[in-house]
Amino acid sequence: MIRLDNIVKQNGHQILFVAASMGLRKGEKVGLVGPNGAGKTTLFRMIAGEEKPDDGQVTVETGMTIGYFSQDVGEMAGQSAVAAVMDGVGPVSALSAEMAALEAAMVDPDRAGEMEAIVERYGEVQTRFQELDGYALEARAREVLAGLSFSQERMDGDVGLLSGGWKMRVALARILLMRPDAMLLDEPSNHLDLESLIWLEAFLKTYDGALLMTSHDREFMNRIVGKIVEIDGGTLTTYSGNYDFYDQQRALNEKQRQAQFERQQAMLAKEIKFIERFKARASHAAQVQSRVKKLDKIERVEPPRRRQSMQFEFRAPPRSGDDVASFRDVHKGYGSLPIYAGLDFQVRRKERWCVLGANGAGKSTLLKMAAGEIGPDRGSVALGASVRMGYFAQHSMDLLDGDDTIFETLEAAFPLAGQGALRTLAGCFGFSGDDVEKTCRVLSGGEKARLVMAMMLFDPPNFLVLDEPTNHLDMATKDMLVAALSEFEGTMLFVSHDRHFLAALSNRVLELTPEGVHQFGGGYTDYVARTGQEAPGLHPG
Template sequence: MISINNLSYFIGGRALYENASLHIKPKDKIGLVGLNGTGKSTLLKIISGDYQPSSGEIQKSKDCTIGFLNQDLLSYQSEDSILEVALEAFKETLALQAEIDGVLKQMETDYSEEIINKLAHLQDRFEANEGYTIKAKAEEVLEGIGFSTKDLSRPLKTFSGGWRMRVMLAKLLLEKPSLLMLDEPTNHLDLPSIQWVENYLKTYEGAVIVVSHDQDFLDNCIETTVEVSQHTLTAYAGNYSFYKSEKKERQEIQQNAYENQQQMIKQAERFIERFRAKASKSNQVQSRVKALERMDKVHEVIDDNLAVNFKFKFSQQSGRDVVVLEEVSKAYGDIQILKNTTARIERGDKIALIGANGKGKSTLLRIIDGTEPIQGERKEGFNVIKSFFAQHQLEALNVNNEILQEMLQAGSKKTEMELRNVLGCFLFTNDDVFKKIKVLSGGEKSRVALAKTLISEANFLLLDEPTNHLDMQSVNILIQALQQYEGTFITVSHDRHFIRGVANKIWYIENHQIKEYLGTYEEYVQWKSTQVEKQTVQTVPAAQKEKPAPKKKSASTFEQNEIKKIVRQLEKELEHVEAQIAEIEIQKASLEDVLADQSLYERPEEMEKVNKEYHAVVEKETILNTEWENLAEKIEQLQDQV
C-alpha cells in the first residue's frame, strides 16, 4: 500500500533519517516508538505529504487514502455542533442527501417520470452508502470516546482543545481511511475512552500507525512495532511487549558482536603497530590495514532504559494516619460529588485514584490536600508534610529562570551537585540544566515540575495526572522514583502501565462514595471483571423471566398536569443554565487565547492572575455542566410519568 525507500530527512545539518525504509501493507497495525526528538511525528508528516524528504521516495497505491490525527488539529474551530462536524466524514453521503432533498423539492411541482427515476436512483445510492445509519454511527463513536448524548448538539467551538481533539478523532474513525495515523491519541482521553478506542482499532479494516507513550494502549491495538533509532527504522513483528523482549535479545547479540569485533580490531592494530617498520611483514600489515578500512563496524549498544537511584530525604516521618475523611460530603449547588463518605490514608499507602473524567477525582485530591471546603471532617495526621503536583504548576514555573536556578529556589537545601544528579535522572544533563524554562517543551516542563515535587522532602505526595506530556522513558523514570519513595502518595492517572508500576491500593468514586480495593491494579481489573460477570448473570433472574413485570400505574389527569407544570419550570431553569454555560465558555475561550500568548509568561504577576481566573472559570463550567445533566435527568424522569 505504501513503500518508503531509502528515506533521508535533514533539519539543518542534523539527520533525522538516513536511507530508512518501511513497507506498510493493508490492515497493518503499527506502533511507532523511539525517544523524543528521534523524528516519529516528522515521519507521519512526511507520509501525509506535509513535509518533503531530503532524498528517497514514498510510493503510494492509487486507492490509498490517509487520515492524520495530530496536535495541529487543536486549533480547529467551527460553529457547527460536534455531531455535524463528525458527520462531515460522510461527505459523499451528505451530498446525496442534499441532492435528494433538492429533487423532493422539485417534485412539489414536477411529477415527470424522469424526476421519479432520478429520485429512485439517488435513494438507491444513498441506501448503498448506508446513509440511514450514519447519524447512529457518529453518535456511537462520539459517545464511545466520552461525549454525553446532550453534548452532541453543542457547537465545537464551545469545547476546550482536548475535547475538540476527541471530535477530530471521531471524524477520522468514521472516515475509515486506508491508513489511519494517530499521533499521541490517548493524551486527551480518560481510561474508559482509551479502552473504547483500543477495541475499535482492533477491528479497524484499514492500516493504522500509532505514536503513543501509553504502553498498554500499544500492547492492546498494534501487531507490529517500528523503532526509530540511529536515523533508521527497525521493525519488530509483535506488539510493544514483544518489541521490548525481542530488542533485549537483539541487543545482547549486538553487544557480543561489538565486543568480539573490538577485540579483533585491537589485535589487528597491535600487529600493525608492532610490525609496521618490518619490510618482511609489510604485505601482512597492509592486508590488515585494508581489512580494517573495509570492516563494517558494529555499534555499541546504547541502553535507553535508564536505571535511576533517587535518595529521598525526609526531615520527619508522618504518623500512622496521614489523612482521614469522616462522613465527608461535597456538592456544588444541587450537584453531588461526594455524600457522607469515609476514607483513610495510612503511612506507606501508594494509592491510584482512577475512573472516568467528571467523577470528581481532582476535587477529591483537593479535599485530601485541605484546600477544598467540605461538609464533614478532614483530619490530618501527625508530622504530615505535603507536596501537590498538578498540570497548572507548569505555568507556575518562573519562565525566566534556568532549570538549575528553578531547582535551587525550590528550598530543598540540596547542593548544586545533588540537584544536578536529580536533574540527570530526569534527562537533563550537562549544559541542559542552564536552559531557560521558557524554551522547554510541555514534556520538559513536566519533568522539571515533577523533579521539584520529588525534592521537596515531603512525606506525602498528591500527584494529578503526572504522566501527561511524558514520553515512555520519562514515565519509566517516574515509576522507578516512586517505587523508591518511602513516603505516602495518591495519584490520579489514566496510564495503566504507570498505575501498575506504583500502586498498592486502588480508589474509585461510585455513587458519591469513595470505594477502595486493597490490591494491585492487575488484581483490581480481575476483580472488577468478575463483578461485571456476576451483575450480568443477575440482571435477568429466572423468576423474573416467568413472571411478567407489573404494569406501570398511570398518573391521574390532575397529577399529569402538575407534573407538566414542574417540567415547564425545570425547562426554564435548564435554558437559564444553558445560557450561563454559553457565557462561561466564551470567557474560557477568551482566557485560553490570552494564555496562548507567549509574552504573558514574561509578566509573572499578570500570568498568575490570568491562570487563577482560568481555573475559576473551568471549575464553574464543570459545576454548570453537572447542574445541566441533573436538570435534564429530572425532566426525563418526570416526562416518563406522563
C-alpha cells in the first residue's frame, strides 16, 4: 500500500534519513518511535505528500485516501464543531450549512417575498444532502465528538472559541470520521483525557485501514500496534510486536552489539600488539605483513549508540505531620452548576491519591482547592502541620520568563546551588550541554514542562499536587519521572490520563461520578480489577 525505498532527507544541516526503507500494508497498525528531532513528523509529511525526499522513492497505491493528523491544527472559526468535522468529508458540510441558512431564511419575515425560491432551493439542497447520506454522517460526526468528550453544547458552539486542546480534538475527529484507507496520526493521545483515550483506543482497534502513529503513551501504543518502526541515526528498523516487545528487543540487541564490539576490540588489540612487537624483526616479516593485511580487511563493529537514560534522585523531603490535607463539608460550584456538595476527604502522609472522573467532574477544581489556588464556597480545606506543597498545573508553564535561559531560570530559583549541581539537574531532565542556553521563549511544551518539574523537584516539597504532569512529556522523561516519584517519600495527589503513570504511582483512588465521590484503598490497578473499568462510567466493551 505504502512504501518508502532508500529515502534520503536532509533538513538544514541535519541529515534525517540515509537510505531508509519501510512498508505499510492494509490492516497493519504500526507505531513510529525515535528521539525528538529524529524525523518522525518529516516521515509523515513525506507519506502525506507535503514534503519530498531528497532521494529515494515514496510510493502510495493509486486512489488510496490518506488522513493525516498533525499537531499543527491551523485556523478554525465561524462554524460549529460538528460542521468543522464534517468538512473533512467533503461537500456534505457545505450542504448542511446551506440548509441551516435556508431554514433561517424561511422564518425571516423580511424575506417572505422570496419564499418560493427559498423553498425550491431547500428541496434541491436537501435531496443532494440525502443522496450523500448527510443525516447519517452528521449522526456519526456527533458520535465521534461524543467519544472525544464533547458535550452537545460544545458540538454546536463556534469552533473558533475552543481552546487549542479542544481544536486538536476537532481535527482528530475529522480524520476519524473520514475513515481513510490509511491514517497517519502524530501524537493523537496528546490533549485527551482518560475517557477519550480509552474510546479512541477502541475505535482504532476496529479500524480496518492501515495505521501509522506516534504516541508518548506507552499503554495506548501497546494496545493498538502490532509492529514498531524505529528511526535511529537516519535508518528505519522494523520490529514485530508491541512497544514493550520492541523495548526489550532493542535492549537485547544493544547488549549483543556491545559484547560483539568488545570481543573485536580485544582481538584487534592482540593483533596490533603482535605487529608492534615483531615489525622490526626480519624473521617475522611475512607474519607481520599477513596480519596487517588481515586487519585492513576486517569490517569494524560499531559500538551501539547509547540512548541517554535520564535518572533523577530525590533528596529526602522534610517530614510532614500525619494529616496532610483535610476537606471538610466542602461545597463548590461554578454559577448554577454544583461540583461538590458536602465533600469530606482526608489525605494522610505517604498516601498517593489519583483522582479519576469524566471531563467537568471537578478533578482540577479539587487540586486547585488543595493547592490554595481557589477556596471552597462553603466548608474548609486545610493543610496539616509542616506540610510543604509543590503544585504543578498546565498554567505553571506560563509563569516562565521568556527572556531567561534555562540555566538562568534554575539559577534564579536556587541562588545557593552550585553550577555543577544545576547542570546535573538540567541533564536529568533532558537538557544537556548547550541546551541550557536556550531561552524559555523557544522551548516546546514538553521542554517547559520538564523545566518546571525540575524546579519543583530539586528541593522537594513533602506534598506534591500534580495536574496532568505527563502532558507533553516523551516516554524517556515519563520513565524517569515514574522511577523518581516511586522513590519519593512524601505524599501525592494527582490527575493523569497516562495509565502506566497511574498504575505505577497510586496507592489510593478518588473516583468522582455524578452519583457521588467514592474512595478506594489500593491503587489504580486494584481499582480496575475491582470495578471492571479503566475510568469512571466506562465499562469494558
